[in-house]
Amino acid sequence: xxxxxxxxxxxxxxxxxxxxxxxxxxxxxxxxxxxxxxxxxxxxxxxxxxxxxxxxxxxxxxxxxxxxxxxxxxxxxxxxxxxxxxxxxxxxxxxxxxxxxxxxxxxxxxxxxxxxxxxxxxxxxxxxxxxxxxxxxxxxxxxxxxxxxxxxxxxxxxxxxxxxxxxxxxxxxxxxxxxxxxxxxxxxxxxxxxxxxxxxxxxxxxxxxxxxxxxxxxxxxxxxxxxxxxxxxxxxx
Amino acid sequence: xxxxxxxxxxxxxxxxxxxxxxxxxxxxxxxxxxxxxxxxxxxxxxxxxxxxxxxxxxxxxxxxxxxxxxxxxxxxxxxxxxxxxxxxxxxxxxxxxxxxxxxxxxxxxxxxxxxxxxxxxxxxxxxxxxxxxxxxxxxxxxxxxxxxxxxxxxxxxxxxxxxxxxxxxxxxxxxxxxxxxxxxxxxxxxxxxxxxxxxxxxxxxxxxxxxxxxxxxxxxxxxxxxxxxxxxxxxxxxxxxxxxxxxxxxxxxxxxxxxxxxxxxxxxxxxxxxxxxxxxxxxxxxxxx
Numbered sequence: 001x002x003x004x005x006x007x008x009x010x011x012x013x014x015x016x017x018x019x020x021x022x023x024x025x026x027x028x029x030x031x032x033x034x035x036x037x038x039x040x041x042x043x044x045x046x047x048x049x050x051x052x053x054x055x056x057x058x059x060x061x062x063x064x065x066x067x068x069x070x071x072x073x074x075x076x077x078x079x080x081x082x083x084x085x086x087x088x089x090x091x092x093x094x095x096x097x098x099x100x101x102x103x104x105x106x107x108x109x110x111x112x113x114x115x116x117x118x119x120x121x122x123x124x125x126x127x128x129x130x131x132x133x134x135x136x137x138x139x140x141x142x143x144x145x146x147x148x149x150x151x152x153x154x155x156x157x158x159x160x161x162x163x164x165x166x167x168x169x170x171x172x173x174x175x176x177x178x179x180x181x182x183x184x185x186x187x188x189x190x191x192x193x194x195x196x197x198x199x200x201x202x203x204x205x206x207x208x209x210x211x212x213x214x215x216x217x218x219x220x221x222x223x224x225x226x227x228x229x230x231x232x233x234x235x236x237x
Numbered sequence: 238x239x240x241x242x243x244x245x246x247x248x249x250x251x252x253x254x255x256x257x258x259x260x261x262x263x264x265x266x267x268x269x270x271x272x273x274x275x276x277x278x279x280x281x282x283x284x285x286x287x288x289x290x291x292x293x294x295x296x297x298x299x300x301x302x303x304x305x306x307x308x309x310x311x312x313x314x315x316x317x318x319x320x321x322x323x324x325x326x327x328x329x330x331x332x333x334x335x336x337x338x339x340x341x342x343x344x345x346x347x348x349x350x351x352x353x354x355x356x357x358x359x360x361x362x363x364x365x366x367x368x369x370x371x372x373x374x375x376x377x378x379x380x381x382x383x384x385x386x387x388x389x390x391x392x393x394x395x396x397x398x399x400x401x402x403x404x405x406x407x408x409x410x411x412x413x414x415x416x417x418x419x420x421x422x423x424x425x426x427x428x429x430x431x432x433x434x435x436x437x438x439x440x441x442x443x444x445x446x447x448x449x450x451x452x453x454x455x456x457x458x459x460x461x462x463x464x465x466x467x468x469x470x471x472x473x474x475x476x477x478x479x480x481x482x483x484x485x486x487x488x489x490x491x492x493x494x495x496x497x498x499x500x501x502x503x504x505x506x507x508x509x510x511x512x513x514x515x516x517x518x519x520x521x522x523x524x525x526x
Contacts, residue, residue, distance in 0.1 A: 050412060095396070103418025
C-alpha cells in the first residue's frame with residue numbers, strides 16, 4: 001500500500017534519513033523503531049510532505065507522491081497523529097475534529113464525528129472543552145480522532161505512548177488495532193519497543209538515519225537480545 | 238450626568254480603537270509581523286469613504302466602497318511586501334511596513350493635498366439625542382452598533398463556520414493545519430482582508446467624526462494601535478478588545494482630571510506605560526512575546 005524506495009531526506013541540506021526502503025501491505029501495522037534521533041519522525045514527516053526529499057521515491061497504491069505538496073496529501077488518504085499530539089490547543093474538541101475534516105465534504109462530517117465519539121466516548125463528554133484542558137490520554141484520543149476525520153487509508157502515528165499512563169496507551173493501541181481490522185494501514189513510530197511489537201505486523205529499526213533491521217514482529221520478538229542490540233540501551237524486549 | 242457622557246465618549250472611542258487594532262493583532266498572531274502599514278490601510282479606508290460619499294452623495298455608498306477597496310489593498314500588502322520578506326528576521330518586514338506607511342502618507346498628501354478633504358454633506362454625524370440627561374450623538378451610536386455587529390459577526394464566523402475554524406487552527410499550528418488540507422496562504426489573505434475591512438470601517442467613522450480626512454489621519458492610530466495590541470497581549474483578539482475599551486475610558490475620564498496640563502494622546506500613553514509596568518505580559522498574559 002505504501003512503498004518507500006531508497007528515501008533520502010532531511011531538513012535543508014542536513015540529511016536525517018539515508019537510503020531507507022520498506023513496503024507496508026494494506027491493513028497492517030508497520031512499526032518504525034529506534035533510538036532518539038534515528039530519523040523515525042523525519043521518515044513520517046517525509047511521507048506527510050513536511051521534509052525535503054533529496055532522493056528516492058514515496059509511492060502510495062502505485063502512485064508516486066514524492067513531489068506532491070503537503071496540503072494535497074491529505075486528499076490522497078494520508079493522515080497524521082503527530083508527535084506530542086500537536087492539537088489546536090485553543091480550539092474545542094469539536095472544533096479540532098472540524099479542522100481535521102477540512103479537506104473532505106462537510107456533508108460527511110457528522111457521520112465521521114459519531115464514529116470518533118463511538119471509538120472514544122470520553123471525547124464526547126469533553127466535546128465543548130478546549131483541547132488544552134484535556135488530560136494527556138484524552139489529548140491523544142483527540143489527535144487520533146482528528147486524523148480519522150480526514151478519512152485516511154494510511155494513518156501515520158508518531159510516538160503514541162509518549163507521556164501516557166499505561167492504561168491510556170492500551171486504550172489508544174486497541175483503537176489502532178480496531179482500525180486495522182477495518183482495513184486501515186498504519187505506520188507507527190514508537191520508543192516503547194515492547195508495546196510496539198505487541199501490535200505490529202512488521203518492524204523496521206532505524207539508527208542514525210540508516211535502516212539496521214527489518215522483519216516481522218514475531219521474528220523480532222524471537223530474536224530477543226540480538227534484536228535489542230539494534231535498538232541500543234532502551235530495548236526492553 | 239457629565240460622568241455618563243464621558244462613559245459614552247469612552248466606550249465609543251474604545252469601539253473604534255478595537256476596530257482599528259484587531260487587524261494588527263490578527264497579523265501579529267499569524268505571522269509575527271508588526272504590521273505598521275495597517276495605519277495606511279485605515280487612512281485609505283477614510284479617503285475612499287469621503288471621496289465616494291462626496292462623489293455619489295451617499296455616505297453608505299462611501300462605506301461600501303471602502304470595505305471593498307481596502308481589503309484588496311491589505312491583501313496586496315501581504316503579497317507584494319511581506320511574502321517576499323518572510324524568510325528574513327521579523328524586523329525586516331516591519332521596517333518595510335514603516336516605509337510603506339510613510340510612502341502612503343506622502344502619496345495622500347500629493348494626490349489629495351495637505352489640507353485634506355471634508356464631507357460635503359455630513360449632517361447625520363452631528364445629530365444628538367438626549368437619553369435621560371445623557372447626550373449621545375448619532376455617530377457614537379453608529380460606532381458602538383457597528384462594533385457590536387462586526388465583532389459578533391467575527392465571533393460567529395470563527396466559531397461556527399469551517400473556514401473560520403480552519404483559520405484559527407492555522408494560527409494555532411500552521412504546519413499541522415496544512416497537513417489537514419488548510420491552505421496557509423489562503424488563510425493569510427483572509428487574515429489581511431478581515432483586518433483591513435475593520436480598519437476601513439474605523440477609518441470612515443473617524444473621518445465622519447472629524448469631518449475631515451487629512452494625510453496624517455493614520456499617524457496617531459499607528460502608534461496607539463501598536464500600544465493597544467501590546468497591552469492586550471500580542472496576538473490575542475480578546476485582549477485587544479479589552480485594551481481598546483480600557484484605553485477609550487481612561488482617555489475620556491483622564492481629560493477632565495488632568496486634561497488641563499496633558500493632552501488626550503499623552504494621557505493615553507501615560508496610562509499604557511503605567512499598565513504595562515503593572516502587567517508587562519498584557520491583559521491576556523500567555524501569548525506576550
